[in-house]
Amino acid sequence: MQQHLVVLSGAGMSAESGIPTFRGANGLWENHRIEDVASPAGWARDRATVLRFYNERRKKMWACEPNAGHRGLAALEQDFRVSIVTQNIDNLHERAGSTRVLHLHGELTKSRSTVDPSLVYDIEGWELKLGDRCAKGSQLRPHIVWFGEDVPLLGAAAEIVSSADILVVIGTSLQVYPAASLIDYAPDHARVFLIDPHPAPVAPRVVVIPAGASEGVTRLRQELLP
Numbered sequence: 001m002q003q004h005l006v007v008l009s010g011a012g013m014s015a016e017s018g019i020p021t022f023r024g025a026n027g028l029w030e031n032h033r034i035e036d037v038a039s040p041a042g043w044a045r046d047r048a049t050v051l052r053f054y055n056e057r058r059k060k061m062w063a064c065e066p067n068a069g070h071r072g073l074a075a076l077e078q079d080f081r082v083s084i085v086t087q088n089i090d091n092l093h094e095r096a097g098s099t100r101v102l103h104l105h106g107e108l109t110k111s112r113s114t115v116d117p118s119l120v121y122d123i124e125g126w127e128l129k130l131g132d133r134c135a136k137g138s139q140l141r142p143h144i145v146w147f148g149e150d151v152p153l154l155g156a157a158a159e160i161v162s163s164a165d166i167l168v169v170i171g172t173s174l175q176v177y178p179a180a181s182l183i184d185y186a187p188d189h190a191r192v193f194l195i196d197p198h199p200a201p202v203a204p205r206v207v208v209i210p211a212g213a214s215e216g217v218t219r220l221r222q223e224l225l226p
């Protein structure tokens with residue numbers, strides 16, 4: 001049976017595709033305060049700004065391409081059962097060809113009702129507007145988990161990590177909780193890797209590959225498939 005290789009990816013995974021991370025930018029995300037554009041309070045204060053912010057992210061995402069790191073992970077499906085748990089809201093893993101991707105913090109390509117969270121829709125193109133409504137008549141919001149909100153897929157993600165034979169953490173500062181705690185669910189027998197040019201401090205069992213995503217995934221492949 002194939003080994004289960006689980007990837008936990010963060011914003012650094014998409015940096016080489018031209019999508020900036022946000023640590024390192026004074027806590028600002030694309031020149032916005034995070035509490036203005038990624039919190040329920042920001043949404044309550046100014047829906048137009050929040051919609052515009054995610055519209056810009058969505059437009060930019062469609063103009064970016066998956067990088068060699070995304071493509072290398074997709075290629076690992078030939079040798080492993082690969083599950084990807086990503087904090088990223090972009091769709092670059094899917095566009096590179098990965099087939100099992102769980103988006104812990106939601107997806108830029110989707111919208112959600114503000115009265116019934118089970119009503120989730122695909123967004124055609126890049127724009128979600130004031131006045132776009134769900135089947136029950138409420139304004140649609142981005143299908144994103146904001147700071148201070150529950151992470152509905154956390155349990156499913158923990159279950160995936162707890163069945164890993166190999167866990168590969170890529171491009172995350174491991175500062176955003178509860179996502180950062182997922183690494184602790186790796187079973188004792190699992191081999192654990194961290195790929196990051198500026199790796200966060202981690203336990204001694206973790207093999208650190210201090211490189212960007214593209215080069216790091218190439219080096220990972222050499223470790224796993226010599």
Ligand code: NAD
Pocket residue numbers: 009010011012013014015016019020021022023087088089090105170171172173174175176195196197198199200211212213214
């Ligand atoms: P973060 O911004 O806190 O940390 C990014 C990490 O990526 C850092 O450790 C950095 O050293 C590393 N990095 C930088 N360049 C890299 C490269 N070329 N290859 C590999 N790693 C590289 O990111 P986070 O821990 O994912 O937390 C950020 C939160 O912001 C997440 O919850 C995510 O939802 C959101 N976010 C998403 C995107 C996206 O969808 N692409 C972009 C920005 C922020």
